[in-house]
Amino acid sequence: MNDSSQMETTCASSPPGSVKEPVKSRRFGLAFWLTFAISMATWMVLSGLFDVFHLTLGVIGCAIVADLNARAMWPDVKLGHTLRQWRRFVAYVPWLLWQVWLANLHLLRLTFHPRMMQLINPRIVSFKSRIHNQMGMFILANSITLTPGTVTVFASVMGRFTVHAIDDASARALPGEMEDRVAKIFED
Amino acid sequence: MLDILVTLLLILGLVFFLGGSIGILRYPDFYSRLHPAGKLDSLGLLLTMSAMALYTVGQWNLGAVLAAVKIMLIVVFVFITSPTATHAIVDAGVRAGMRPWTRSKEGSEHDLAA
Numbered sequence: 070m071n072d073s074s075q076m077e078t079t080c081a082s083s084p085p086g087s088v089k090e091p092v093k094s095r096r097f098g099l100a101f102w103l104t105f106a107i108s109m110a111t112w113m114v115l116s117g118l119f120d121v122f123h124l125t126l127g128v129i130g131c132a133i134v135a136d137l138n139a140r141a142m143w144p145d146v147k148l149g150h151t152l153r154q155w156r157r158f159v160a161y162v163p164w165l166l167w168q169v170w171l172a173n174l175h176l177l178r179l180t181f182h183p184r185m186m187q188l189i190n191p192r193i194v195s196f197k198s199r200i201h202n203q204m205g206m207f208i209l210a211n212s213i214t215l216t217p218g219t220v221t222v223f224a225s226v227m228g229r230f231t232v233h234a235i236d237d238a239s240a241r242a243l244p245g246e247m248e249d250r251v252a253k254i255f256e257d
Numbered sequence: 258m259l260d261i262l263v264t265l266l267l268i269l270g271l272v273f274f275l276g277g278s279i280g281i282l283r284y285p286d287f288y289s290r291l292h293p294a295g296k297l298d299s300l301g302l303l304l305t306m307s308a309m310a311l312y313t314v315g316q317w318n319l320g321a322v323l324a325a326v327k328i329m330l331i332v333v334f335v336f337i338t339s340p341t342a343t344h345a346i347v348d349a350g351v352r353a354g355m356r357p358w359t360r361s362k363e364g365s366e367h368d369l370a371a
Contacts, residue, residue: 114330117323166303173273173300180280180293190360191289214340215299220291221340222347233288233347233357 100143104135157254165212172216189236198228205255212247259315263308270304273297286358287350295343306332
């Protein structure tokens with residue numbers, strides 16, 4: 070729904086005399102500068118050359134890339150809102166890494182255990198998530214795959230997650246704390 | 258001192274890689290084999306790449322720091338793409354109609370298509 074309305078505003082902005090153009094789809098708006106800054110930073114790290122020639126090439130290239138992609142990447146960007154989400158996501162990453170560490174120790178113990186076949190109990194579980202934001206669902210699905218004995222099999226647009234769990238402890242932990250934390254990133 | 262830390266991180270990372278390879282051989286079916294393949298590998302990569310980045314940063318000049326940032330970018334991209342790839346492989350298995358291995362041999366309690 071959101072995508073199609075965005076498409077209309079983008080198309081409507083192409084004729085020169087359009088008056089009712091919304092602020093968010095301006096050609097050199099916030100979305101453009103965010104994309105430009107990120108791709109320019111990546112350019113400088115990857116090239117490692119800071120002379121005038123290479124920086125000019127970078128500015129030209131990043132401007133073209135940002136102009137082509139900015140409005141597709143950020144359909145509706147508001148500075149405070151977006152920065153708040155990024156800050157919360159950065160705060161989520163250390164917790165995720167700690168969970169990845171715990172999950173790996175658990176799985177490593179299972180893998181090297183002589184009676185592994187008695188310890189594991191693979192099953193498919195499914196649950197309904199209250200996250201409807203697409204980015205949130207993507208982060209939750211990937212986080213589930215990275216952590217405690219669980220692999221996301223299927224995530225529907227309606228928020229239904231199907232997960233393969235390797236043992237009882239992993240299946241019990243779903244959806245649990247991880248969903249709360251991901252939901253917290255995207256709440257307003 | 259730095260060398261000791263780097264060596265420890267490398268060995269720890271290789272243990273996780275080894276666990277991943279052994280896990281792929283030991284687990285009973287397609288779906289459970291993806292657990293070691295998708296998870297132990299990503300942590301093994303994080304540990305070995307951190308060791309490489311630390312070793313590079315030890316020289317402490319601009320080129321070395323940039324190289325270390327590039328190495329850590331590899332980890333960032335793998336942490337995004339590895340779960341996505343695992344998900345695509347699982348999805349292919351479901352579409353091909355594979356039933357997950359269970360202890361009870363009665364099939365899973367939920368239908369896959371739900």
